Amino acid sequence: MNNAKLKRRATPAIFLLAVLATCAGLQAQNPVIQTHYTADPAPMIYNGKVYLYTSHDEDTTVRNFFTMNDWRCYSSADMVNWTDLGAVLSYKVFDWARGDAWAGQCIYRNGKFYYYLPVNQKNGGNAIGVAVSDSPAGPFKDALGKPLLVGYGYIDPTVFIDSDDQAYLYWGNPNLWHVKLNADMISYDQKTGVVMENMNDMNFGHREKKINSRTADYEEGPWLFERKSKYYMLYPAGGVPEHLAYSTSDSPLGPWVYKDTIMHVIKNRGAFTNHPGYIEYKGQPYLFYHNAGLPGGGGFKRSVCIEPFQFNADGSIPLINPTKEGVTKSAAPLNPYKKVEAETIAWSEGVKTAQDAATGVYVTRINNGGYIKVRSVDFGRGAVSYEARIATALNGGKINLHIDTPTGPLIGTLNVASTGNDAVWAIQTCNVTGIKGIHDLFFVFEGGDGDLFNFDWWKFNAK
Structure with missing residues (x-):
């Protein structure tokens, strides 16, 4: 990426919200991998x-x-x-x-x-x-x-x-x-x-x-x-x-x-x-x-x-219908208070993953309006801050933290600052409010044209 040469342009908020409103109705879990x-x-x-x-x-x-x-x-x-x-x-x-x-x-x-x-x-x-x-x-x-x-x-x-x-x-x-x-x-x-x-x-x-x-x-x-x-x-x-x-x-x-x-x-x-x-x-x-x-x-x-699915009483396998919903029930809640790889995804749009020897796998090709959904995140009694490991040559990108849907309650926004280039990693933080209990978590990405930043891992800090 040569992000430093990209021209920045603000995206009208009403357009972004319209796009995300379409996504909000999306209950798909299948296919389970969207980045490849x-x-x-x-x-x-x-x-x-x-x-x-x-x-x-x-x-x-x-x-x-x-x-x-x-x-x-x-x-x-x-x-x-x-x-x-x-x-x-x-x-x-x-x-x-x-x-x-x-x-x-x-x-x-x-x-x-x-x-x-x-x-x-x-x-x-x-x-x-x-x-x-x-x-x-x-x-x-x-x-x-x-x-x-x-x-x-x-x-x-x-x-x-x-x-x-x-x-x-x-x-x-x-x-x-x-x-x-x-x-x-x-x-x-x-x-x-x-x-x-x-x-x-x-x-x-x-x-x-x-x-x-x-x-x-x-x-x-x-x-x-x-x-x-x-x-x-x-x-x-x-x-x-x-x-x-x-x-x-x-x-x-x-x-x-x-x-x-x-x-x-x-x-x-x-x-x-x-x-x-x-x-x-x-x-x-x-x-x-x-x-x-x-x-x-x-x-x-x-x-x-x-x-x-469930086996029939006689051990036979029933006819199984392919669905978009797939697995609707989480087998266990996710703990947000330990480091979670950014490439831990239930559903995503507008992103890809890449890997290298130094970093391992990370999220890349993040574009304005793209998002990552993480299911069944257990915030317990609540969180006070959020941190993420980011690499970018640009200023002005954002990670908007929403719960329940891509346009659900906004609990915080991480304003991404340049780290020098998209191979230099730094931990960046923001405050969060109004979150406790179990919720689906959405990282909704905002910024100008082109690839915004690379994203390695994230975690919340408890009250």
Whole structure:
């Protein structure tokens, strides 16, 4: 950014209020990430937090095809506010890969995080690699220096560790394969080897249009989990456009029995693909999927969404409708009296996130009229001041602190002063009044033309 050269211009207050009044009626929580296009959700619970791993559709699509170079990670302790942990690795971590960072899944075992990832090899062909890290947010490195698995259609791995500590890896399009992983999580049982499932209608449902001389409905993107001694396999089905379906088994090795559709093809805001993920967090089951719900979205610019649901009494999964509201109930209130990363977001407009080695992830490309919403903030008995870490070459930007809606009660305004340039950070403060209890909090940004400032973290100070 070269903000110092931007011409400042005041925005008429009546116009700004009109824009924000439109936003005030917005109750959307889906898609859950608005600062990047994300797809292929892979949630993982670790140490009481949810870590959401996603593939990443680039803003610019090349050759009218999936343009995906890295994988991103987000975390949440409440299922409504998601902290951007950045791009945790790219396909370049695998020296033998040439691109196509598609759907993967990460799992924790014995002090390390194992991330199973599909890429294309430099010499051609699909392969699945394993990246390993000591932290859920990386850095990840190639665990093997070569692919774990190589074969046509070897994409979209899902990994699962059963109660007896045996780990399984499933993957594939248009077939479904599995291996039994060894305890080291980077090799598999050579005696049983690679096993392909029986791809028939009884196992995976029926489609009208044959694929590879079969009519089974399974397409790709499997997700395996266990609940009450029943094993569930979720997957996109039916060809393009995809819906979500599932099969069950009494064993992680099958045989699988087709059950039903769990999400119909998404129209209007849908992409031609979908990809399921599942967790139960604090007693609540959640289905993760993706659509094309962000501005500019489409088949190659997708976005992750979440729906809470309840299993039927017999353990079956009901038909789940995609909604804009998504998760309406926070799993826990947010504490504003400790440092909160600015990239902790329930909903945002007019901002992006970026990262560098010195600062980590921060909010950038903040424009006049943009805002960040943070859900279920517990102010307790009240706050007296607010502070934020800011970097900017300009004077005159503002962070207006509203509660409940973007045009709700104004509890304070931080008048942003120049720090010298947009890479020099300083903590700036303002007083706040009239706030206690639990509220949604809005940072509404005001200023002139162009990018206003960078925003790293914030916190309130109690009475």
